[in-house]
Amino acid sequence: MDLLDDDTDTGNTPEFSVSELSGAVKRVIEGEFGFVRVKGEVGRVSRPRSGHIYLDLKDDRSVISGVVWKGVSARLETQPEEGMEVVATGRLTTFPGQSKYQIVIEDIRPAGLGALMAMLEKRKAQLAAEGLFDASRKQPLPYLPEIIGVVTSPSGAVIRDILHRLRDRFPRKVLIWPVAVQGKSCAPEVARAIEGFNALSPGGAMPRPDLLIVARGGGSVEDLWGFNEEIVARAAAASDIPLISAVGHETDTTLIDYVSDRRAPTPTAAAEIAVPVRMELLGWTGEAGARMTRAMGQRIELRGQRLRDLSRALPRAETLLDQPRQRLDLLGDRLPRGLIRGTEQRRVALSDAAGALRPSLLSRVIAHGRESLGRRTDRLSLRPIEREMRQGRERLATLTRRLDEAGTRRLETPRSSLDGLTRLLETLSYKGTLSRGYAVVRSGEGDILTRKAAAEKAGALDIEFADGRLSLGTPGAADAPATVPASENKPKPAAPRSKRKPAADKPEQGSLF
Amino acid sequence: MSDTPVEEMTFEQAMAELEQVVGQLERGEVPLEQSIALYERGAKLKARCETKLKEAEEKVAQITLDAEGQPAGLKAAEGL
Numbered sequence: 001m002d003l004l005d006d007d008t009d010t011g012n013t014p015e016f017s018v019s020e021l022s023g024a025v026k027r028v029i030e031g032e033f034g035f036v037r038v039k040g041e042v043g044r045v046s047r048p049r050s051g052h053i054y055l056d057l058k059d060d061r062s063v064i065s066g067v068v069w070k071g072v073s074a075r076l077e078t079q080p081e082e083g084m085e086v087v088a089t090g091r092l093t094t095f096p097g098q099s100k101y102q103i104v105i106e107d108i109r110p111a112g113l114g115a116l117m118a119m120l121e122k123r124k125a126q127l128a129a130e131g132l133f134d135a136s137r138k139q140p141l142p143y144l145p146e147i148i149g150v151v152t153s154p155s156g157a158v159i160r161d162i163l164h165r166l167r168d169r170f171p172r173k174v175l176i177w178p179v180a181v182q183g184k185s186c187a188p189e190v191a192r193a194i195e196g197f198n199a200l201s202p203g204g205a206m207p208r209p210d211l212l213i214v215a216r217g218g219g220s221v222e223d224l225w226g227f228n229e230e231i232v233a234r235a236a237a238a239s240d241i242p243l244i245s246a247v248g249h250e251t252d253t254t255l256i257d258y259v260s261d262r263r264a265p266t267p268t269a270a271a272e273i274a275v276p277v278r279m280e281l282l283g284w285t286g287e288a289g290a291r292m293t294r295a296m297g298q299r300i301e302l303r304g305q306r307l308r309d310l311s312r313a314l315p316r317a318e319t320l321l322d323q324p325r326q327r328l329d330l331l332g333d334r335l336p337r338g339l340i341r342g343t344e345q346r347r348v349a350l351s352d353a354a355g356a357l358r359p360s361l362l363s364r365v366i367a368h369g370r371e372s373l374g375r376r377t378d379r380l381s382l383r384p385i386e387r388e389m390r391q392g393r394e395r396l397a398t399l400t401r402r403l404d405e406a407g408t409r410r411l412e413t414p415r416s417s418l419d420g421l422t423r424l425l426e427t428l429s430y431k432g433t434l435s436r437g438y439a440v441v442r443s444g445e446g447d448i449l450t451r452k453a454a455a456e457k458a459g460a461l462d463i464e465f466a467d468g469r470l471s472l473g474t475p476g477a478a479d480a481p482a483t484v485p486a487s488e489n490k491p492k493p494a495a496p497r498s499k500r501k502p503a504a505d506k507p508e509q510g511s512l513f
Numbered sequence: 514m515s516d517t518p519v520e521e522m523t524f525e526q527a528m529a530e531l532e533q534v535v536g537q538l539e540r541g542e543v544p545l546e547q548s549i550a551l552y553e554r555g556a557k558l559k560a561r562c563e564t565k566l567k568e569a570e571e572k573v574a575q576i577t578l579d580a581e582g583q584p585a586g587l588k589a590a591e592g593l
Contacts, residue, residue, distance in 0.1 A: 142523075142525070143528075144523070144524040144525060144565065154575050154590065159590075163571075167571055170569055171569045171570055171571035172569070172571065173570070173571075173572040173573075173574075174572070174573045174574070174590075175575075175576060175587075176573065176574070176575040176576065177576050177584075178578070192582050196576075196583070196584055200584075205587075206576065206584060206586075278569050281524075281528075281562070281566055282563070282566050284528075285562040285563055285566065288531050288532065288535050288555075288559060288562075289555075291535045291538075292535050292538055292552060292555045292556070292559070293552075295535065295538035296538055296548065296549075296552045299541060299545065299548060300545075302541075
């Protein structure tokens with residue numbers, strides 16, 4: 001009942017559809033908050049590819065979602081960053097599909113100087129963490145750049161100061177890249193100018209500078225803010241061309257000063273850093289030339305002096321001979337005197353020797369020899385020799401006598417025996433027989449024939465008588481062949497005959513005795 | 514001595530070497546014959562330095578930009 005009663009209690013309250021209610025809310029919110037300024041801290045920021053920026057604005061208790069449409073975000077002077085204290089301007093709108101409301105931001109700026117500085121500190125810390133401020137990244141500046149690129153406003157006093165100082169020191173070629181030096185277009189233009197200079201090719205119609213100066217005169221923190229922007233700092237850090245930053249006065253330090261290769265306190269100072277003083281260099285060059293010439297001259301003078309000294313110390317050729325010549329003269333002088341003295345000395349020696357040489361000396365020697373001879377002569381006698389001769393003679397006589405006796409005795413004995421033998425031989429010899437009427441018959445060949453048969457056979461006979469030999473006949477023709485075999489045997493007996501002959505001769509030999 | 518021909522040296526290179534040459538000559542470190550060659554080189558370096566110093570010509574030009582902010586050309590910067 002109660003429930004039913006409750007249901008019926010809502011009877012005269014109009015009923016909305018969800019969309020109708022959402023639409024009503026939207027109308028109220030957009031109508032009521034069509035233009036608001038809200039101060040808060042930027043919370044989570046997301047930047048999808050679409051180019052819109054979604055972010056949260058918050059304070060210690062509440063959060064409102066916000067969006068920066070693409071077209072707006074490009075125009076923003078300050079890009080929202082998490083933690084930044086900002087004042088956002090815009091309108092509220094709802095997003096019925098998700099039961100959400102949000103603020104569409106038309107502009108967003110840092111809330112006061114403190115917020116700006118806090119943002120700068122945060123940026124600085126981030127870039128430092130990336131190492132963009134490292135000293136090792138700093139490039140050395142060229143000693144004498146040929147072309148200097150200046151990024152600044154073409155109409156300010158800054159460029160005039162720079163050119164004036166360059167003219168004083170060392171006129172150079174200067175390329176000015178005009179940029180806005182304040183306002184929201186400052187940072188993008190400066191960044192593009194730095195990148196643009198780096199993109200130029202050396203030696204082209206628009207030649208690439210070998211040194212960059214990014215300069216701006218003094219101003220408020222807000223005026224200089226463009227040089228605190230991250231894109232400027234990153235472009236300066238990425239520059240391959242050495243870069244001098246000269247923004248504001250000496251006390252103003254902007255982010256670009258940390259990443260530049262050299263920070264100049266003022267634009268004029270940048271020009272002084274950029275180029276040396278030409279007149280000084282000319283002076284130095286002249287001085288270097290003079291020093292060189294002086295050093296060279298001194299060296300040559302020194303060497304020349306040394307040479308002169310040495311040549312003075314060098315003796316002349318003829319003086320080299322003086323001393324030997326003098327010595328020769330001296331020795332030449334001494335030579336005849338030496339010869340004379342030598343002769344004299346020898347003469348004295350000779351006369352000394354000659355003085356000692358006297359006949360009496362010789363005669364004394366002779367007398368002595370004679371005396372000695374006399375002594376020997378006295379001892380010389382013939383008697384021993386005569387005695388020896390006498391003894392020899394006696395001995396000879398004895399021996400002669402004995403020889404005679406022996407010889408006679410020796411001859412007598414053989415002679416008597418020889419006579420006996422001779423007689424015996426005569427008796428025994430066939431010759432003796434021959435003389436008694438016998439004869440010896442021999443064949444023609446000389447064989448002794450003792451038989452008649454042998455004698456008949458022999459062709460010829462040889463008969464020896466006491467007083468000679470008689471040969472008989474010659475062998476017949478018929479007998480000749482018969483004698484041949486005999487004759488073959490005969491030569492042998494011939495030898496005995498020849499042997500016998502000496503036996504026959506013996507008496508003749510014996511007669512020789 | 515560096516390998517770069519004197520004619521192609523930057524002012525700084527030529528100056529550094531000239532300084533060295535002068536020092537060597539003044540200290541008398543090198544034999545006389547070499548010092549003559551050194552002197553000749555020094556004279557060349559000095560000439561190079563002077564040439565670079567005489568090239569001191571002021572020429573200021575301003576880059577003109579097109580609609581996209583890209584460099585389009587040069588124009589003389591006047592009155593600066």
